[in-house]
Each structure stands twice: as structure tokens, then as C-alpha cells.
Amino acid sequence: MNKLIVIGLSTIALSSPSSAQHGDIARGQRDFRMCAPCHSLEADRNMTGPSLAGLWDRKSGSLQSFERYSDALKSSGIIWDDRSLDAWLSDPDSMVPDNEMPFNGIKDPQRRADLLAFLREATKPGAAPQMSAQGQMGDMGGMMGGMMGGGRVPKLKSLESNMQVKAITYCHDTYRVTTADGKTRAFWERNLRLKTDSGKDGPHTGAPAIVPAGMMGDRADVIFAAPEEISKMIEARC
Ligand code: HEC
Structure with a gap:
């Protein structure tokens, strides 16, 4: 058997x-x-x-x-x-x-x-x-x-200036994100996601990146190297 x-x-x-x-x-x-x-x-x-x-x-x-x-x-x-x-x-x-x-x-x-x-x-x-x-x-x-919410995020250590975040302000329900090319974009607070990537494809410390998310152009992710950078970067100011 x-x-x-x-x-x-x-x-x-x-x-x-x-x-x-x-x-x-x-x-x-x-x-x-x-x-x-x-x-x-x-x-x-x-x-x-x-x-x-x-x-x-x-x-x-x-x-x-x-x-x-x-x-x-x-x-x-x-x-x-x-x-x-x-x-x-x-x-x-x-x-x-x-x-x-x-x-x-x-x-x-x-x-x-x-x-x-x-x-x-x-x-x-x-x-x-x-x-x-x-x-x-x-x-x-x-x-x-x-x-679709997953997927390959571009490598974030060498970035075009329009993806390098220099400042973020927060006023009422709006984040304003200023990038290294001098532009500032406004987002409804529910449309901006704050994320971290501590891996080798993530951004340098202190140099977060903004990456478009979703198909309508109204959403984005800001990706930081570490969580403690997030609140340091965001200034409540109208
Ligand atoms: C939405 C995300 C997602 C998709 C899509 C997905 N996986 Fe996975 N996969 C996971 C996660 C999470 C685990 C770990 C699951 C666990 O620990 O129970 C996993 C585990 C595995 C493992 C076991 C690996 C190991 O180290 O033991 C294999 C093999 C695998 N997936 C193959 C595939 C293949 C092939 C596809 C496409 C047909 C696929 N997966 C699609 C998320 C996904």
C-alpha cells in the first residue's frame, strides 16, 4: 500500500x-x-x-x-x-x-x-x-x-525639482505644498496623503517628495523618510 x-x-x-x-x-x-x-x-x-x-x-x-x-x-x-x-x-x-x-x-x-x-x-x-x-x-x-493605490513608486533620492517638497502649510481644510521649482499647489486635506518610505527607494532625510496619486490630478502623496519629519514640516499658517 x-x-x-x-x-x-x-x-x-x-x-x-x-x-x-x-x-x-x-x-x-x-x-x-x-x-x-x-x-x-x-x-x-x-x-x-x-x-x-x-x-x-x-x-x-x-x-x-x-x-x-x-x-x-x-x-x-x-x-x-x-x-x-x-x-x-x-x-x-x-x-x-x-x-x-x-x-x-x-x-x-x-x-x-x-x-x-x-x-x-x-x-x-x-x-x-x-x-x-x-x-x-x-x-x-x-x-x-x-x-490603483499600489505599485511602483519612482525612486525618490534623485528628483526633478517639481517633485522636491520645500514647504507645506496647513490652513482650515487645505494643505499648500511648495516644491523646489517655486510652484505651490493647494490640496483639500482629504486628498493629500502623508506617507513614509525608509527603504532604499525612499527620499533622503529632510527631503520629502510629492508624487501624483489617482487619475484626476487632484490627489497626491507626500513621502517622507521618517514619520517624525511629518509634523516638523507642516506649518499651520493661513
Ligand atoms: C494586493 C497585494 C498582492 C497581490 C496582488 C499578490 N500578492 Fe502575493 N502576497 C501578498 C502578501 C501580503 C503576501 C504575504 C501573505 C501572508 O503572509 O499571509 C503574499 C505572499 C505571496 C507568496 C508567498 C511568499 C513567501 O515568501 O512565502 C507568493 C509566492 C505570492 N504571494 C505570489 C503572488 C503572485 C504570483 C501574485 C500574482 C498572481 C500575487 N502574489 C499577488 C500580497 C499580494
Whole structure:
């Protein structure tokens, strides 16, 4: 009996990589846009979700630099490979109940195979330079991601003057943001979001950046290097 089960499993294990190899990498790369607002392919570049660099053979919930794993994922004991990733992407909640990935899954097996074919290459050590080139090319996609509230924020350490925040005043319900090009823009207080990015893509200390948000042009994010800079920068003045 035991022997039969073992044979059964190894057949699946053997057939699974080859069937996944039928995935179409180019189609998979396009579908990765679903994931890119939350996951980068650069080592330790974490966003809403952990970096996927070096994913194959990694234990679930184990990337040291990612601090927001759910207990459910950390304790699930999964090793990421063709088979486990196929199950995860098909229905994350049934594979790991109480996980915190806000994604419903991909029902079409062919699309999962395409995505895995792409990810298998793109997550290999050393694949990152090529993929960041794709990131540049995909900056439009990144902007779309930004508009949807996630996504790639431009690197904030070298900025055009119209993105360098010099002063912020607050009066009644209005913030006025002055940038290094001398312009001042007014925002309804609910349309200006104040954020921090202490990572390597974030701004220099004391040099916050303003980044457009949303599609209507009436919203923006001001991104600081650290939370204590926020109230220091904002001057209540009419
Ligand atoms: C809206 C954000 C979001 C989207 C979209 C998203 N993920 Fe995730 N993903 C997360 C979060 C958050 C976690 C951590 C979940 C937890 O700890 O329970 C995660 C975890 C993972 C993990 C486990 C990684 C590890 O280190 O154990 C994999 C693999 C993964 N996601 C792949 C994908 C793929 C592939 C897609 C696109 C089809 C995708 N995700 C879409 C946010 C997202």
C-alpha cells in the first residue's frame, strides 16, 4: 500500500515540472502585472508582499527582510515549488486559511502554468538586472499600479525639482505644498496623503517628495523618510 502511494506521488512530482514547462513565458510576464503592484522580483525589495526573488525552494513565510507575514503563512511549512505554487495561485485561501494575501487566485490552469513559467526564470538568482530593465519598460504599468493605490513608486533620492517638497502649510481644510521649482499647489486635506518610505527607494532625510496619486490630478502623496519629519514640516499658517 505504502509503496503504491509513494509511486503515485513521485509520478505527480515528475510530471508536474514538465507540464508547467508548457507555460508561455511571454504570456506569463504579462499576467505578472496582476502581482507587480504588490511583489517585486528584486532581492529584498518588499512592498505590500514579500520580494519573490529566489522563490523556488524557499520556505513559505521565511524571507528575513519581510516583516508582515501572517502567522498562518509562516507556520504552514510549505516549500515553494511548481506544485505548491500552482496550488497557492489557484486558491490561496484554501491552501493556507487565514493568510493575508489579498488575491483571489487564478482559476485557469493554463494561465497559472504561463505565470509559473515566467516566474521560474524571473526569480532565479541573477535574473534581477534583466527584470529591472523590464521594470523600466513597464513604468507605464507601474504608473497604473500607482493609480490603483499600489505599485511602483519612482525612486525618490534623485528628483526633478517639481517633485522636491520645500514647504507645506496647513490652513482650515487645505494643505499648500511648495516644491523646489517655486510652484505651490493647494490640496483639500482629504486628498493629500502623508506617507513614509525608509527603504532604499525612499527620499533622503529632510527631503520629502510629492508624487501624483489617482487619475484626476487632484490627489497626491507626500513621502517622507521618517514619520517624525511629518509634523516638523507642516506649518499651520493661513
Ligand atoms: C494586493 C497585494 C498582492 C497581490 C496582488 C499578490 N500578492 Fe502575493 N502576497 C501578498 C502578501 C501580503 C503576501 C504575504 C501573505 C501572508 O503572509 O499571509 C503574499 C505572499 C505571496 C507568496 C508567498 C511568499 C513567501 O515568501 O512565502 C507568493 C509566492 C505570492 N504571494 C505570489 C503572488 C503572485 C504570483 C501574485 C500574482 C498572481 C500575487 N502574489 C499577488 C500580497 C499580494
